[in-house]
Amino acid sequence: MVSFQVKISWINLYLNALDEKGQPILDSENRTLLDRVEFHESDLLAYCRDNDIQLERIVGCIPQILNPNPDAMSKMITENASEEFLYSLSNYCALQGFVEDQFGLGLIARAVEEGISVIKSTGIMIFNMGGRPGQGVCKRLFERRGFCITKLWQTKILQAADTDISALVEIEKNSPHRFEFFMGLSGDQPICARTAWAYGKAGGRISHALSVYSCQLRQPNQVKTIFDFLKSGFQEISGSLDLSFQDDSVADEKISFLAYLSSIFKETACFPYEPPAGSLRFRSLIAGFMKKYHHIPLNSGNVVVFPSRAVAIENTLRLFSPRLAIVDEHLTRHLPRQWLTSLNIETEIDRAANDVLTVIDAPSQSDLMIELIKKLKPQVVVTGMAHFEAVTSSAFVQLLDVTREIGSRLFLDISDHFELSSLPSSNGVLKYLAGNSLPSHAAILCGLVKNQVYMDLEVAFVISEEEPILKALSKTVELLEGNTAPISQYYYGCLFHELLSFQLPDRHLPAQRKCDKSASSTDIIGFSSSAISVLNNAELSLDQIENSCLIHMDVDQSFLPTPFPVKAAIFESFSRQNMSESEIDITTSIKQFVKTTYGFPFGIDFTYADSSLTLFNKMVLCCIQEGGTLCFPVGTNGSYVYSAKFLKAKIVNIPTKSEEGFKLTECALNQALNNVKTPWVYISGPTINPTGRVYDQKEIENLLTTCAKFGARVIIDTSFSGLEFDYEGWGGWNLEGVLSRLYLSSSSFSVCLLGELSSMMLTGALKFGFLALNQLPLIDLFHSFSGLSRPHSTVKYAIKKLLGLSEKKSGEMWGAVTRQIKDLRSRSRRLEETLESCGWDVLEPHAGFSMVAKPTLYLNKTTRLKNAIDYEVKLDDSNIRGAILKATGLCINSSSWTGIPGYCRFTIALEESEFQKALDCIAEFKRIACL
Numbered sequence: 001m002v003s004f005q006v007k008i009s010w011i012n013l014y015l016n017a018l019d020e021k022g023q024p025i026l027d028s029e030n031r032t033l034l035d036r037v038e039f040h041e042s043d044l045l046a047y048c049r050d051n052d053i054q055l056e057r058i059v060g061c062i063p064q065i066l067n068p069n070p071d072a073m074s075k076m077i078t079e080n081a082s083e084e085f086l087y088s089l090s091n092y093c094a095l096q097g098f099v100e101d102q103f104g105l106g107l108i109a110r111a112v113e114e115g116i117s118v119i120k121s122t123g124i125m126i127f128n129m130g131g132r133p134g135q136g137v138c139k140r141l142f143e144r145r146g147f148c149i150t151k152l153w154q155t156k157i158l159q160a161a162d163t164d165i166s167a168l169v170e171i172e173k174n175s176p177h178r179f180e181f182f183m184g185l186s187g188d189q190p191i192c193a194r195t196a197w198a199y200g201k202a203g204g205r206i207s208h209a210l211s212v213y214s215c216q217l218r219q220p221n222q223v224k225t226i227f228d229f230l231k232s233g234f235q236e237i238s239g240s241l242d243l244s245f246q247d248d249s250v251a252d253e254k255i256s257f258l259a260y261l262s263s264i265f266k267e268t269a270c271f272p273y274e275p276p277a278g279s280l281r282f283r284s285l286i287a288g289f290m291k292k293y294h295h296i297p298l299n300s301g302n303v304v305v306f307p308s309r310a311v312a313i314e315n316t317l318r319l320f321s322p323r324l325a326i327v328d329e330h331l332t333r334h335l336p337r338q339w340l341t342s343l344n345i346e347t348e349i350d351r352a353a354n355d356v357l358t359v360i361d362a363p364s365q366s367d368l369m370i371e372l373i374k375k376l377k378p379q380v381v382v383t384g385m386a387h388f389e390a391v392t393s394s395a396f397v398q399l400l401d402v403t404r405e406i407g408s409r410l411f412l413d414i415s416d417h418f419e420l421s422s423l424p425s426s427n428g429v430l431k432y433l434a435g436n437s438l439p440s441h442a443a444i445l446c447g448l449v450k451n452q453v454y455m456d457l458e459v460a461f462v463i464s465e466e467e468p469i470l471k472a473l474s475k476t477v478e479l480l481e482g483n484t485a486p487i488s489q490y491y492y493g494c495l496f497h498e499l500l501s502f503q504l505p506d507r508h509l510p511a512q513r514k515c516d517k518s519a520s521s522t523d524i525i526g527f528s529s530s531a532i533s534v535l536n537n538a539e540l541s542l543d544q545i546e547n548s549c550l551i552h553m554d555v556d557q558s559f560l561p562t563p564f565p566v567k568a569a570i571f572e573s574f575s576r577q578n579m580s581e582s583e584i585d586i587t588t589s590i591k592q593f594v595k596t597t598y599g600f601p602f603g604i605d606f607t608y609a610d611s612s613l614t615l616f617n618k619m620v621l622c623c624i625q626e627g628g629t630l631c632f633p634v635g636t637n638g639s640y641v642y643s644a645k646f647l648k649a650k651i652v653n654i655p656t657k658s659e660e661g662f663k664l665t666e667c668a669l670n671q672a673l674n675n676v677k678t679p680w681v682y683i684s685g686p687t688i689n690p691t692g693r694v695y696d697q698k699e700i701e702n703l704l705t706t707c708a709k710f711g712a713r714v715i716i717d718t719s720f721s722g723l724e725f726d727y728e729g730w731g732g733w734n735l736e737g738v739l740s741r742l743y744l745s746s747s748s749f750s751v752c753l754l755g756e757l758s759s760m761m762l763t764g765a766l767k768f769g770f771l772a773l774n775q776l777p778l779i780d781l782f783h784s785f786s787g788l789s790r791p792h793s794t795v796k797y798a799i800k801k802l803l804g805l806s807e808k809k810s811g812e813m814w815g816a817v818t819r820q821i822k823d824l825r826s827r828s829r830r831l832e833e834t835l836e837s838c839g840w841d842v843l844e845p846h847a848g849f850s851m852v853a854k855p856t857l858y859l860n861k862t863t864r865l866k867n868a869i870d871y872e873v874k875l876d877d878s879n880i881r882g883a884i885l886k887a888t889g890l891c892i893n894s895s896s897w898t899g900i901p902g903y904c905r906f907t908i909a910l911e912e913s914e915f916q917k918a919l920d921c922i923a924e925f926k927r928i929a930c931l
């Protein structure tokens with residue numbers, strides 16, 4: 001209220017508080033109104049907010065029509081403001097910067113948002129709401145902010161004669177929205193503001209609905225957390241927020257996730273490292289849920305997380321590479337088309353030569369499935385369960401028995417019967433596992449596929465009680481997917497957490513479980529030979545040892561602070577509902593991006609995945625199908641090379657030289673391709689990972705020209721680019737001219753562009769990979785491998801938004817990227833200095849967050865390492881990784897990973913304090929090794 005109102009209100013209060021004789025009127029508690037009422041001058045609830053007053057009730061009757069003279073409202077309210085102006089304040093409001101302004105409800109919206117921060121959890125807000133915008137609009141204002149509404153009263157009143165409704169007419173002129181008036185008090189057909197205004201002008205009486213809303217927050221603390229976060233600079237997003245759902249439990253799910261996201265964005269600047277098997281917290285929560293709700297004694301180590309059920313099934317089949325697998329017909333849709341044939345069963349010899357896996361579809365009804373298993377004797381069975389069989393454990397027991405007898409591995413999919421509910425219905429498989437341990441030949445697969453808030457937001461997990469299987473599955477995720485999108489793990493982690501906090505700690509000791517007989521190990525299929533060789537020899541991520549904190553300079557991910565626009569885009573993507581196709585149409589943006597960034601207007605088919613590694617792997621499969629040979633320059637990101645080996649690709653390494661910064665040259669490429677029949681050349685660029693060197697325009701033109709000469713297929717991987725230190729000096733790429741020319745000269749030559757936007761867009765854990773293809777047979781072949789971890793629509797929305805922001809060569813996003821590049825450059829220098837002073841020879845990087853160095857001082861040195869056990873080791877360029885890890889807890893990649901003899905790899909996009917610790921570790925290692 002404004003100041004003169006305060007004075008009038010006091011007068012009114014006295015008139016009400018005293019009787020005719022001037023004596024105080026006492027209420028039942030012997031108090032007067034004077035003891036209970038205060039008046040303060042305040043812009044809406046500012047007084048309460050500034051004085052930390054928490055309210056039980058907020059009652060408001062405030063203007064809901066824009067002033068017909070918008071300039072009037074921008075005047076300061078002063079003691080000597082004109083009477084006319086002060087009067088107008090009781091009827092009109094100004095634009096408030098809320099989406100509800102478009103209905104004149106901006107002031108109400110602001111009052112509600114201010115109310116959220118000052119109301120007590122059980123408090124109630126009561127508002128007089130003119131029904132002119134329509135009941136739907138009025139209710140939505142509250143509901144999308146997490147309120148439930150009770151209508152206390154409703155009537156129809158004449159439009160106040162002193163209030164000009166022409167602002168509403170103006171709104172109707174510029175939008176399809178129609179307000180709701182009535183002719184006289186008895187009219188029951190609504191008329192719009194324009195008609196009402198004309199009718200009123202001509203002497204007619206117009207009316208509108210008036211309701212009294214009583215509003216209460218559904219999840220007060222969580223909604224307060226969300227708005228608290230939005231107020232910390234993310235105000236613009238509040239227009240997108242939509243917390244209303246038909247079903248209360250769905251609304252609660254969204255509210256609790258957004259509150260969780262608010263708190264992590266507020267507290268932490270970056271997403272932490274998560275192991276490939278899945279976030280430790282998430283896996284512990286899954287295990288905790290199994291323990292508390294289903295009495296199955298599992299721990300986080302029994303759980304491996306996958307991006308989706310389809311990916312889990314395909315990857316598992318690749319790990320075992322069985323001759324024959326039987327897969328539930330509902331689960332074969334995303335398997336490679338090449339597998340879905342029965343033609344190979346008979347011709348055992350052909351099969352061995354082609355190394356093709358055959359998958360037979362089967363109905364999930366257990367008697368039919370069992371019959372098929374008995375007849376066909378598959379090595380792997382993946383099946384779900386019919387609904388009528390899922391309640392008791394008998395069908396599961398039968399499946400366990402028959403697969404054990406035959407010597408098949410069983411993966412049982414319980415996705416359709418798994419409920420994330422505080423009262424989960426009976427589930428035969430889980431009931432069985434409460435009393436029996438899971439036999440070694442069986443594992444449980446579960447996709448979380450029933451999301452009603454964010455359709456298709458999927459994560460899957462596999463449960464096993466076999467250590468080697470769990471380890472191998474985790475490594476398979478690492479090799480084929482890289483990681484499971486952390487944001488999806490956060491989402492479901494939040495749900496599990498809510499369910500667990502709902503339950504009292506279990507005070508019963510877990511029941512003794514029976515140990516099931518296992519199949520004899522000779523009968524049962526083991527991992528494929530390529531899998532064994534990669535799993536045993538590849539330098540994959542190191543397992544976090546409980547309670548020890550490893551420092552990861554061996555992960556291709558940025559742990560630098562997530563900048564403001566990125567947080568905003570992610571939060572907004574989860575705030576929304578009903579996104580339109582155009583808002584998540586990422587292809588237009590990516591097309592534009594590759595055209596302006598690399599001069600690559602050639603893509604006709606775009607595919608997206610959670611990571612570029614996943615897309616690369618599908619390309620490897622295409623290469624294998626075409627009988628091609630993958631050619632990697634020496635000094636390629638080890639993860640790519642290991643994945644190609646795991647997938648059994650034919651591989652040729654093209655030599656690179658130290659004096660050329662381990663860059664691929666035309667000459668070396670020429671020599672190598674001379675001896676390869678169907679070459680597929682992998683080029684990481686413009687920025688090369690791991691060396692951090694850059695190919696300039698001339699260099700890439702020469703390389704492409706050579707590739708074209710041999711009709712090679714080229715995979716240009718831009719995933720690590722966009723953070724070049726000296727952009728001006730380097731000048732960027734424009735491939736359009738050279739490729740147009742080369743495409744004319746060779747028909748089998750083709751270039752596909754692979755990329756990932758996380759590093760250059762600073763999205764950290766929010767990964768988004770794309771692949772642009774432009775040759776038809778290859779496109780068809782590529783799509784025969786459809787089992788991809790596809791980015792969720794929220795990711796597409798956020799990435800599209802950020803791409804839009806990045807296009808502007810100014811503004812907050814641009815500033816953040818520029819700062820990041822400067823920061824990485826200075827870090828690369830700091831690391832270089834430390835390494836040089838500790839006896840390493842560094843190859844100075846020119847871009848990105850990965851660099852290589854040679855441990856010259858340490859090679860062939862025999863060192864005594866003191867750790868849990870003392871041991872002596874003669875250091876070389878590959879065991880130095882283990883030695884540094886044991887001595888200091890720092891993880892780097894050795895030369896086995898970089899492929900460059902002598903050179904180890906370091907990533908530098910660590911959280912600042914971690915980076916400093918890493919530098920200390922390098923110095924510490926020198927002290928230890930040179931004792």
Ligand SMILES: C[S@@+](CC[C@H](N)C(=O)[O-])C[C@H]1O[C@@H](n2cnc3c(N)ncnc32)[C@H](O)[C@@H]1O
Nearest residue numbers: 001002005042043044060061062063089090091
């Ligand atoms: C229709 S009158 C209602 C008066 C009285 N409260 C009642 O319910 O009868 C609307 C009131 O809202 C007040 N108002 C308008 N904008 C305001 C703001 N930003 N902060 C506080 N009060 C405001 C006006 O001063 C006016 O007293």
